[in-house]
Amino acid sequence: EFSMVSGKGATPIVSARLLKVNRLLRLGRTIRVMKVYQHLSNVGHSSIYFMGSWGMLLKISKYVVTIFFFNHIIACTWFAIGSSMASISDTGRSWLEVHGIGGGDELFRTYASLSPAFQYLTCLHFAVSNTVLGSLPIDPSNSIERAFTVSCLVLGFVFSSVLVSSLSSWLVQLEMSKQEKVATMSKLRRYLRENSVSPALASRIDHETLERLSVNQWLSEDQVEALELIAPSLRAKLRQDMWSRFLLTKPLFQTCASLDGRVIMTLCASALSAAYTKHGVELFGPSSRPEAAYIL
Numbered sequence: 001e002f003s004m005v006s007g008k009g010a011t012p013i014v015s016a017r018l019l020k021v022n023r024l025l026r027l028g029r030t031i032r033v034m035k036v037y038q039h040l041s042n043v044g045h046s047s048i049y050f051m052g053s054w055g056m057l058l059k060i061s062k063y064v065v066t067i068f069f070f071n072h073i074i075a076c077t078w079f080a081i082g083s084s085m086a087s088i089s090d091t092g093r094s095w096l097e098v099h100g101i102g103g104g105d106e107l108f109r110t111y112a113s114l115s116p117a118f119q120y121l122t123c124l125h126f127a128v129s130n131t132v133l134g135s136l137p138i139d140p141s142n143s144i145e146r147a148f149t150v151s152c153l154v155l156g157f158v159f160s161s162v163l164v165s166s167l168s169s170w171l172v173q174l175e176m177s178k179q180e181k182v183a184t185m186s187k188l189r190r191y192l193r194e195n196s197v198s199p200a201l202a203s204r205i206d207h208e209t210l211e212r213l214s215v216n217q218w219l220s221e222d223q224v225e226a227l228e229l230i231a232p233s234l235r236a237k238l239r240q241d242m243w244s245r246f247l248l249t250k251p252l253f254q255t256c257a258s259l260d261g262r263v264i265m266t267l268c269a270s271a272l273s274a275a276y277t278k279h280g281v282e283l284f285g286p287s288s289r290p291e292a293a294y295i296l
Contacts (some may be wrong), residue, residue: 074127080280098141131156181213236269244270
């Protein structure tokens with residue numbers, strides 16, 4: 001592919017084909033770097049989607065526990081009606097004595113003669129079927145049971161509708177929040193790429209930004225619109241109640257409070273603001289211009 005002229009003072013002559021191969025190799029390396037960067041970007045986006053996964057599982061677990069508790073109450077009430085209301089019912093019978101398992105060639109056994117565990121699971125099956133508007137081959141045997149079944153169907157319809165709408169609304173808000181974080185990270189990475197930031201520094205910036213996004217930010221006073229509705233005097237007392245305990249740990253403010261108690265209220269009302277930061281965050285640097293005094 002290439003030839004070299006040997007001899008005194010000779011220099012190698014590289015053919016045009018070798019130059020083309022070299023260009024192709026460089027192009028291949030560039031493409032691999034782009035694929036690696038794209039893969040890292042996708043990993044970063046995936047980490048955003050996994051943010052708060054434990055919180056999401058906890059939220060869903062709460063819904064499951066709520067559903068089970070609601071159906072447990074219905075199941076216990078259904079068993080109580082069947083076991084104690086038969087003697088005073090208008091038909092003199094209950095579902096425990098009328099319905100059962102077996103029949104035909106097998107011996108028919110009523111639910112009243114079966115084990116307590118089977119009876120409870122049957123009642124729970126009845127409750128879940130009514131909650132999700134399903135069906136169960138246990139027909140009410142008296143007017144009390146019929147009225148209770150109708151009430152369970154209505155309550156189940158309302159309960160299911162509220163539960164599904166609440167869960168759907170929460171999932172939509174969660175997805176919108178994650179999409180906003182993905183857009184933030186994409187814009188940051190594009191800015192770093194367009195300005196040719198070194199990979200080591202870009203990785204540090206990317207990692208720290210992901211950490212900041214993963215932390216639930218505390219609400220600031222400006223984000224609570226309802227505080228604008230309260231009276232200024234009440235708002236000043238609120239500020240004093242929140243922040244005076246930090247001021248009174250310093251001897252200077254202790255002395256001011258002993259001379260005039262209104263000093264602390266005035267400072268809290270007009271001269272203080274809260275900044276909630278994570279451990280290790282830089283509030284200011286050696287060469288930065290001071291804009292405020294920080295009280296930790």
